[in-house]
Amino acid sequence: MSEALLKAKGLSITFGGLKAVQDVSLAVKPGTLCALVGPNGAGKTTLFGLLSGFLTPSAGHVEFLGRDISGQPPHLTARQGLTRTFQIVQPFGAQTVRENIAVGAHLHVRDRRAALREAEAIAQRTHLHPQLDKPAADLTVAGRKRLELARALATRPRLLLLDEVLAGLNPSEIDEMIPVVREIAASGVTVLMIEHVMRAVMSLAEHVWVxxxxxxxxxxxxxxxxxxxxxxxxxxxxxxxxRLAAQGAHTGGAR
Known part of the structure; x- marks a missing residue:
């Protein structure tokens, strides 16, 4: 059995009197594509904040690559290979798609020309290549979601936390995005995704936490x-x- 890439042990955080996350433990194995699901307000994005260093737990800890990273600044966590996306996408609107992706590449690449070349390669993977020179402000919602994904990929993650990458997309856009996520996982990037689109979860995820x-x-x-x-x-x-079980039994008996 593979050693877990990411472990959360007894994670909890309280805001005022609200217990937003309570005693959560999970382990993500390398090379997997997993999902975190639950109703609105369940604490999923808060848990992502704890895992990625944007929030410091009140109790418990997070291990990545066998090291405790609880509350570590997000840029250091990203440099180690754990990157997250955000549900509300906020690109640099005045910059081009190419320049936005290069921002992520600069985490590891100092030379601007090299970062821009890397951005072009990542745009191919996320199907943004035709829009490389377009201002990010001119992208559709679907385009901005792809850009958020591309910026995260540019940081060269080993583990990618995707926060509702399909939110706000219409059915055809969802159908176009699902293979992109699948290809990222197939390339060797471990993926943990928050998702409400259950057909995507059923299609993509090997393991699900609720x-x-x-x-x-x-x-x-x-x-x-x-x-x-x-x-x-x-x-x-x-x-x-x-009620559903009773309805099923009633329907079965009527046949």
Missing amino acids: LAQGRLIASGTPREVTSDPTVVEAYLGHGTAQ
Whole structure:
């Protein structure tokens, strides 16, 4: 069994009286594509903040490559190979797509021309190549999502945390983005994604953790967690799992 690339042990954080994340432990193995799902307000983005150093845990710790990185400044974590994207995309609007991607490349590449060349190669991987010289402000929502992904890839991550990279996209744009994420994982980058688009989770993820009210309530394959009554209750409300089971039994009996 492969040693985990990332481990969270007993992670908790409280804002005022709100327990946003409570005693969360998980381990991400290298070379996997995994997902973190849960209803709105479950604490998923807060957990990403803890894993990536944007937040310091009240309790517990984070290990990356066997080292404790809890609360370490994000730029140092990124330099070590752990990079995250953000749900709300904020590119440098006046700069071109090429220049935006090069910002990520500068984490490892000092020479500007080399960073711009690296940006061009990454644009090919994220299907942004035709828009390299376009101002980032002129991109569509789908284009900005690809740019956020490209900037993160430019930092040369070993582990990429994707925060709702499909949010705001229409069905055809989602269909175009899914293979891009799959190809990134196939290239050797380990991926942990927060996602609400369950058909993407079912298509992409090998393993899924389910977060609700700041706690992990289930983990397993996508099929296992989506058939778990506890997960159904968390998403659809109290009593839903029983009603669905009763409806299925009634339908089965009517045949």
